[in-house]
Each structure stands twice: as C-alpha cells, then as structure tokens.
Amino acid sequence: MVRAEDVKKEDDEGDKGVLGAITSLLDPNEKTSLGKVLPKAYLKSAREVVKTLRESLKEETKDISKFRRNADAAKESIREYLNGWRGQKRVVGEESYIALEKAIRSLASFYSKAGPSAELPQDVKSSILEDLNNAEAFL
Numbered sequence: 001m002v003r004a005e006d007v008k009k010e011d012d013e014g015d016k017g018v019l020g021a022i023t024s025l026l027d028p029n030e031k032t033s034l035g036k037v038l039p040k041a042y043l044k045s046a047r048e049v050v051k052t053l054r055e056s057l058k059e060e061t062k063d064i065s066k067f068r069r070n071a072d073a074a075k076e077s078i079r080e081y082l083n084g085w086r087g088q089k090r091v092v093g094e095e096s097y098i099a100l101e102k103a104i105r106s107l108a109s110f111y112s113k114a115g116p117s118a119e120l121p122q123d124v125k126s127s128i129l130e131d132l133n134n135a136e137a138f139l
Helices: 004-026 040-058 064-085 095-114 122-137
Strands: 029-031 037-039
Touching: 029 040, 037 040, 040 064, 040 095, 040 122, 064 095, 095 122
Parallel strands: none
Antiparallel strands: 029 037
8 A cells, every 4th residue: 555655756756867867967067986076077087097008008019000099099188187177176186186196197207207108018018007906986
C-alpha cells in the first residue's frame, strides 16, 4: 500500500534530481572524488593531461608515427593546461596541481638535457606515471 506521504517524498526527490541536474550544468565548479570543489574547466584540463600523457608514456616507441601522434596530443593538452592554469590561485595549492606540475617538470627537465628525440628511460617514465596517478587520485 502506497501512502500519499510516500508519493510526495518521491516527487520531491524527483524535483531535486531535475533541479540538481540543471544546477550542475550551470555551476562552474565540480566536486572531486574527495569532496573538494574545484573549477570544472580545471578538472577537465587536468584529466586530459593525465589521460594523454599516460597514453604517450605507455606507447611503445617502435611505431614512431603512433608514438608521435600520442606525444603531440600530450604536448597540446599540457600546453593548454599550463596556459589556462599555471599560477592560478584557485588551484595552485591543490594536490592534483602539485602532482601534475611535478610530472611536467620531470618531463621538461629530461628533454631539456637529453634533447627532443631522446627516449625516456624507464625510471623517469615510472616517476612521471606515479605523479600522474597521484594527480588523478585528487581529481
């Protein structure tokens, strides 16, 4: 047997669901998996860096054209991330920002010393992948 009170509660929850969805679309912020509220644009950009850089690092260098495509995608996502978020006060203290900055600096440091076409050693790859995993945990 369904009482009128039960139906009313379900209707209220449905309204919150629709209203919540609309509010979520318009809200420039998003909650992370750990409950922090950060700008959606930052989260999207950071997630893209994690995804493309991880794909690039895991790609075998035997297929040069495929490796270059993945590397170019990673380079572009890093460039967009840095142009939009480098030094931004809203995110500069965030764990994800710190971990991504560390990964990007490690990559840049290696290539500035070894040259743009050098192959990353496994220890550098592992360190960067660990930083990416740390960043992803806070996104």
